[in-house]
Amino acid sequence: MSSLSSDKLETMFYRMALARSIERLIQKHTREHKFSGWWHPGEGQEAAPIGATAALEDDDYLWYQGRGSAWALGKGMKPGPILGDLLGKMNGATRGKGGGVPHWADYSIGVMGEGATLGSVYPLAGGSALASKIRKDGRVSLANFGDGTTARGTFHETMMHAAAWKLPLIYFCENNGLLVGTRLSDVSPTTNIADFAAGYHIPGVTVDGQDTVAVYEATREAVARARAGEGPTLIEAKVVRRRGHYSGDPQNYRSESEFDDYRDPLDVHALLLGGNTAARLLEEAEADVKAAYDEAMAAPSPDASVIERDLYHVA
Amino acid sequence: MSHEMMGYNAAMGLALVEEMRRDDSIFILGQGVATGGWFGAEKGLASEFGTDRVIDCGISEAFEAGLAAGASIAGMKPVVNMGFGDFALIAGDEIYHKLAKWRYMHGLDVPMHAVIIFPIGTMGGAGPEHSSCTEVLGMHFPGLKVVVPSNAEDAKGLMKAALREPNPVLFHSVQGLGWSRGDVPLDPEFIVPIGKAAIKRPGTSLSIITYGSMVPRSLEAAEALAGEGIDAEVIDLRSLVPLDWDCVLSSVSRTHRAMVVHEAAKTAGPGAEIAAQIQERIFFDLEAPVMRLGARDFPLAQHADLEALAIPSVDAIAAMARELAAI
Ligand SMILES: Cc1ncc(C[n+]2csc(CCOP(=O)(O)OP(=O)(O)O)c2C)c(N)n1
Numbered sequence: 001m002s003s004l005s006s007d008k009l010e011t012m013f014y015r016m017a018l019a020r021s022i023e024r025l026i027q028k029h030t031r032e033h034k035f036s037g038w039w040h041p042g043e044g045q046e047a048a049p050i051g052a053t054a055a056l057e058d059d060d061y062l063w064y065q066g067r068g069s070a071w072a073l074g075k076g077m078k079p080g081p082i083l084g085d086l087l088g089k090m091n092g093a094t095r096g097k098g099g100g101v102p103h104w105a106d107y108s109i110g111v112m113g114e115g116a117t118l119g120s121v122y123p124l125a126g127g128s129a130l131a132s133k134i135r136k137d138g139r140v141s142l143a144n145f146g147d148g149t150t151a152r153g154t155f156h157e158t159m160m161h162a163a164a165w166k167l168p169l170i171y172f173c174e175n176n177g178l179l180v181g182t183r184l185s186d187v188s189p190t191t192n193i194a195d196f197a198a199g200y201h202i203p204g205v206t207v208d209g210q211d212t213v214a215v216y217e218a219t220r221e222a223v224a225r226a227r228a229g230e231g232p233t234l235i236e237a238k239v240v241r242r243r244g245h246y247s248g249d250p251q252n253y254r255s256e257s258e259f260d261d262y263r264d265p266l267d268v269h270a271l272l273l274g275g276n277t278a279a280r281l282l283e284e285a286e287a288d289v290k291a292a293y294d295e296a297m298a299a300p301s302p303d304a305s306v307i308e309r310d311l312y313h314v315a
Numbered sequence: 316m317s318h319e320m321m322g323y324n325a326a327m328g329l330a331l332v333e334e335m336r337r338d339d340s341i342f343i344l345g346q347g348v349a350t351g352g353w354f355g356a357e358k359g360l361a362s363e364f365g366t367d368r369v370i371d372c373g374i375s376e377a378f379e380a381g382l383a384a385g386a387s388i389a390g391m392k393p394v395v396n397m398g399f400g401d402f403a404l405i406a407g408d409e410i411y412h413k414l415a416k417w418r419y420m421h422g423l424d425v426p427m428h429a430v431i432i433f434p435i436g437t438m439g440g441a442g443p444e445h446s447s448c449t450e451v452l453g454m455h456f457p458g459l460k461v462v463v464p465s466n467a468e469d470a471k472g473l474m475k476a477a478l479r480e481p482n483p484v485l486f487h488s489v490q491g492l493g494w495s496r497g498d499v500p501l502d503p504e505f506i507v508p509i510g511k512a513a514i515k516r517p518g519t520s521l522s523i524i525t526y527g528s529m530v531p532r533s534l535e536a537a538e539a540l541a542g543e544g545i546d547a548e549v550i551d552l553r554s555l556v557p558l559d560w561d562c563v564l565s566s567v568s569r570t571h572r573a574m575v576v577h578e579a580a581k582t583a584g585p586g587a588e589i590a591a592q593i594q595e596r597i598f599f600d601l602e603a604p605v606m607r608l609g610a611r612d613f614p615l616a617q618h619a620d621l622e623a624l625a626i627p628s629v630d631a632i633a634a635m636a637r638e639l640a641a642i
Contacts, residue, residue, distance in 0.1 A: 061389060094422030105421040112388055113421045117408050123378045124413065127385020127393070134342060134367055134391065141385075157378035310419045311458055313426045313481045 003220075004054075004213060006274070012054050012212055013269050013278060016046040017285035018079055019070035020266060023243075025289060026086065030247045035086050038100025042068010044242025047265030048174050050074045051215025052142065052235075055223050058109050061128040061141040063121035066102050066114040067174070067241075071144055076109040079292035084299060091299040095306050110139075119152030121145065122171075126158040129167035129232075140226040142170040142219075147193055148179025155196075159232065163200040166231035170222045173234070174209060176241035181253035193236040202232050209237030210265045213272070316502035323492045324356040326467040326499045327432075330474035331357065331394065333503045335364055338392065341478060344370040344379060345396035345432075352396060356432070356488070376402045380409035383429045384483075388417060392428040392478065400435035400449040400487060407452075414483040415458030426481030430474075435463070436528050436578045437622050438490035443614035446490070446622070448527075448579035453485040454555050454588065460509055461556040463487040465530035467497030469553060472507025480509060491528045491578075512559035514566070518548035521572035521639050524563055524589060526552040529576045529627060536632035545640045555585055563589065564597055572639050574606040578626050581609030603642035608635050 004012075023043040026035050042049075045068060053074030056062065064071035069082050077093070085092030085099050093104040105113035112128065115121050125143035132139040149155070150173065162169045173193045177184050185191050197204025203225070207218045215237055222233035240262055244251045270278035321329070335341045342364075345352070349361040349371040361369040372379050376397060383393035397403065403410060410431060418427050437446045453461035460482055464470040470488065477484040515530060516537050523533045530551045537547040548566055552558060567573040573593055575586035590605040610626045 063385075092422075094420065097420055097422050103420045103422070105423060107388075107423070107425070112385075113417065115408075115413060115417075117412055120381065120408055120413055123381020123409060124385030124388065126378065127382040127387070127391075128389035129385075130370075130382060131386040131389040131391040154377055154381060157373075157375040158381070161372060161375070161378060161382075310422055310424050312460075313418070313424060315426065315481045 004216065008054065009269070009272050010277060010281060012050050013266070013273060014281045014285055015073045016050045016070065016212070016266055016269060017282045018073050018289060019046045019050070019068055021286045021289040022069045022079060022082065025293060027247060035100065039086070039247045040067045040245065041243035041247055042070055044262070044265065045174055045176065045209070045239045046070045047212045047269065048209040048215050048237040048239050049144070051212035052172055052219040054212070054216045055219035056110070056140065056142060060139050061110050061112050061125065062144070063112050063125045063128070063142065064114050064144045065118065065121065065146055065149065066116070067146065069102070072102070072104045072111055075111045077104060077106055077111055079289050080295060083289070083292045084296040087296045088301065089296045089299040090302050091296060096302040097306065118145070118149045119154045122152070122154040122158035125169055126162055126167060129162065129169040130165070132168050133165070138227055140168045140170060140223050142172055144172045144174065146179065147173055147175040147177060147184045148182070150193055150196065151187060159200050159202075159234070162232045163202050166229060168226035169232040170219065170226060171232065171234040172219070173236045174239045175236050176239045178241055178245070180245045194234055197234040200232070202234060204234045204236070206236045206238065209239035210263045210268055212265065212269050316500060318498045318500050320496055321467055321499050323464070323467045323470045323495050323497070324488065326471040326497070327474050327488060328356040328358055328360070329499065330471045330478065331360060332363065334475060334478040335360070335368065337503070338478070340390070341392040341394065342368040342370065343394040343396065344372055344382065346372055346374060346398055348396055357396065376405040377409055380406035380431060381413060383431065384409055384413040384417065387414070387427050387429040387483065394430040394432065394478070396432040398434065399445050400433040401444050401447045403433060403449040403452055410485070411452060411456040415456045419458055427483055428481055429483040430477045431483070431485050433485055433487045434490045434493070435487045436490050437615060437626060438493065440617055440619040440622060441490070442617040446615045448577070448610070450485070450487045450555055451579055451583070451585050454585060458483070459556060460484045460554065461487070462509055462554045463489065463527040464553065465489065465492065465527050465551050467495065467499050469507050471499050472505055473509065473553065475506045476509045479506070484509070487527065489527045507553065510554045510557040510559060512553055512562040513551045514548060514562070515551050516547070516549040518546040519570060520546045521574065521636060522548045522550060522566040522570045523574055523576055523632070523636065524550045524552065525576040526555070528578045529632070532627065532629045533576055533632055535629045536636060539629070539633050540636055543637070545636060547636055558589070560592070564593065567593055568597055568600040571600055571602040572642070573601070574608065574635055574639050576608045576627055576632055579609055580612050581607055582612050584609045603639055606635055606639050608632060
């Protein structure tokens, strides 16, 4: 049985609900052209990020790949800076420099950001893990990526060294079987990403990615190994990409029957909560997202001075 | 404070030792750094600082540069010796996207320390894929600082500045100068600031704007020209980003004639930018077009003699200066 308290289970559900609510809002407003078309919907995949981040501490490092908003929300970011960015407003986390392909970061809670050139987070996460090893600060680094991104050379380069050096690193793959419209099976010798772990002599774990608790447990074990100096773990969460690759993707490479066995991760998690808790948290999350949306709509748009900010740091 | 005669690479190494003693968030990684480095700059570091801070990597340049970026974002001060400037292309995403843009694209005003050492240029037959001058790439991707020392003293002083700089620095060490020796200050506070050019030889007839391996050659050419009544000013840029435009423009405004000399390929090389800006900014001070001398636009040959023929020689620099002075 899981070691999760009911408080923690509620926080997790609330964060999933925030992510879902943001997804729905974006889908609605993309059609009104308020959001940039670069959004990669994360609807249906919320359980993996929420379960994984629940096993991390605030000062653990998260490097995310950026499908949906749940990784950042799971680590503790608020809807305000997220929606502000998506709407290109001054109250956004990057004041409009990030946005559709999100570059939200908040170093104070270990949200280190995203590289939009996929596969770039492997060595970056390796770098923060190496920093932790040198400083002996006990922090764990988690790199999140999709199954398609396992084709990058940096996947191998980083894990080869991380395994040899026993870095406190977790590779966390959301395996939805698709890279845009290409099937993983067309480009990979295996559709089980966890298989790759054997080559690095590290544990490879496959979990049900629609189940927050299963994901939490797997990640908790990997975190414990990392903190104990036993090195990296590769976790593969089998997930379902419920929507298109990007918002507006006609998805003519898929059929509806793919979703016959679909289990909504929010429904799976709601069963763990008592009474009307799920309904209450959904409402709360929706209201918080609505408030963040209104606030962002009222916030000023960035002016040209934003272009000149943050290029160089002056000591 | 005293000085000591030492080689260019040893001077870089001295800066590393001094700064690593001062600041334990500095660590160095690369291929073979724990066993002294390919060119000797890291000699002795592992025995003093241990293999936790002097780290050997496999053949994985993208990883090495990305590791530096990640460690830097996490608050450490990594130094990577990439072996050759050519390998910038293997780690292009990590250097020109991640190191250069991470802080900007995430809208953060935070320090980001990282020094990438790129040995550049010809060294007598290293071949087309081990001799490229890639410094222009750093000029094209805002967010990085770009330095190229031309002598042992600057190799130390610029390395010290780079190690204290809260922005990623691409430190181009010049392979052809690796064993050249110079009188290097032993003062641990001796720093050559990034972004400050040096007038190596004052003159009145024309300005030779150069850096790296072409500094000693330009000085030699200038001495030969002096006997012919051409008094060339030689400017060592030392940093390409930021570039000391005040020094360059005021020199050219005085001499009214300018030529840019570098070992990097001529087409779209650093000289293209420098010449263009001189003409944009002080056109009416000029009495002649700004000229450029760079490597011929071919891959370099493995044969050392062919290699030497492809890059500017002392004679070629002098010949261009004569041509420029005569206009
Ligand atoms: C290096 C790189 N190549 C290509 C792309 C374009 N691209 C964006 S998302 C994507 C598919 C990613 O697939 P996967 O890693 O499986 O993640 P998923 O989209 O399934 O979440 C591609 C090809 C990119 N952003 N970066």
